[in-house]
Amino acid sequence: MTGFARAEMGEGDRRWSWEIRSVNGRNLDLRLRLPPGCEALEPQLRQAVPERCRRGNISVQLDAARQGQPQSRYRVNRAALDQVIAAIKDVGLQIDAERPRLDGLLALPGVVERIEEEETEEAREARLALLLKGFGEALDGLVRMRAEEGARLARIALDQLSEVERLVGRARSLAAAQPEAQKARFRQQIGELLAQIPALSEDRLAQEFALLIAKSDVREELDRLAAHIDASRALVEAGGAIGRKLDFLCQELNREANTICSKSADLELTAVGLDLKAVVEQFREQVQNIE
Structure with a gap:
């Protein structure tokens, strides 16, 4: 998820500014740029960021400046x-x-x-505490911005899941009519075949037709798609760190859509399967931006 936040603070003639940037990333990648004398902050920063952000490439930079020229x-x-x-x-x-x-x-x-200007231990501790407070303000701002983006992405993701659900309903209606259409085509093909070879038994014809129907039956895939849609919608509505779980569900949605396309014996059902794959891919792209 993307975001930017900035916080400024000062003490005497010294000024500091925190800048935190976040861009999309599959995992959490934290990069720090601190001026000399502030290295002691790094362990606390590396602990604070993962507590608030689970995914993304996050860069943290602290700039230091002085008003006027220090007397050397x-x-x-x-x-x-x-x-x-x-x-x-x-x-x-x-x-x-x-x-x-x-x-x-x-x-x-x-x-x-x-x-070099000597700094007492008390002054150093006070300076580090001031910097940590400023960092906390900047991190709060980044988290708010990411949350706002997450709310927008959630609405888009729910719309995409609704479209997947609509296509699954369309596929169900087509799949229900598929056995009769296959039966008609099967009878036509068998009629042409029987004109050239000795007659086949009714039992053998029934067996062959049953195998044909079983191979092209997509009802199980449609049931699993419906279950994955419900699970994905529940995760999006619940919020939180759901990106990795949605990644897995996207893989399952895509797997079932692929199977429908491969098993379909109907051009219209195949077209619906391809539309399913396209919408699932759009959903997967949005999921990459969700924490």
Whole structure:
């Protein structure tokens, strides 16, 4: 299921913003992008998302910014500078060269270090708690958006199930008339056959006709289709995490529709079976978007 949510928060001159995006996916795939210093949040995020979202490709991103430029402080790494000076003296005994300039020495990597702002443990815990609260707000927004989409998809799915049910009813009426039509065709074919070969016994004709009817009987498939429709409708109306169960029922609906097409000895019933397959496929595509 698709969705997007954003939440912003601030503390002093610092600002953070959460963005959560969700697109359709067969399973749950969670991706996190956190700025340095926020790695401690990852275990809690990975626990919170599956509790609210069961399927979908979900990406979570936290952006950090500061209002104005922070006042930076620097210090000279005396140990690194001493090593550089000692190396210069050693090389100067072997090579006649100009003395290095001060700005050149300070530009060497590691000689000048930036003093990072130290954060107390209390301040760190308060910052993480603030970020988790903001994440909870963003996750709530994502879940609401996905729920709204789910309600729309449920209406579409129920309409599609009603269409499948209508086609099953049409197939039943055609299947009920099929034995008589087959009997007429069978008698015609047998009449043509008997004109060329010795007569067959009535018992043998009855056996052959019974086998023909059994092979083309689709009543069991239609009964199973009706049961799968009822089960699918009950799941959609109940709501919740029903996507995987509906996936299975879609496979069963498609299996029965295929069998009807393969067993049908009537062009009109075959056409209804093909329509059934088309509507079931549309239903399956919608099910891929349901959690």
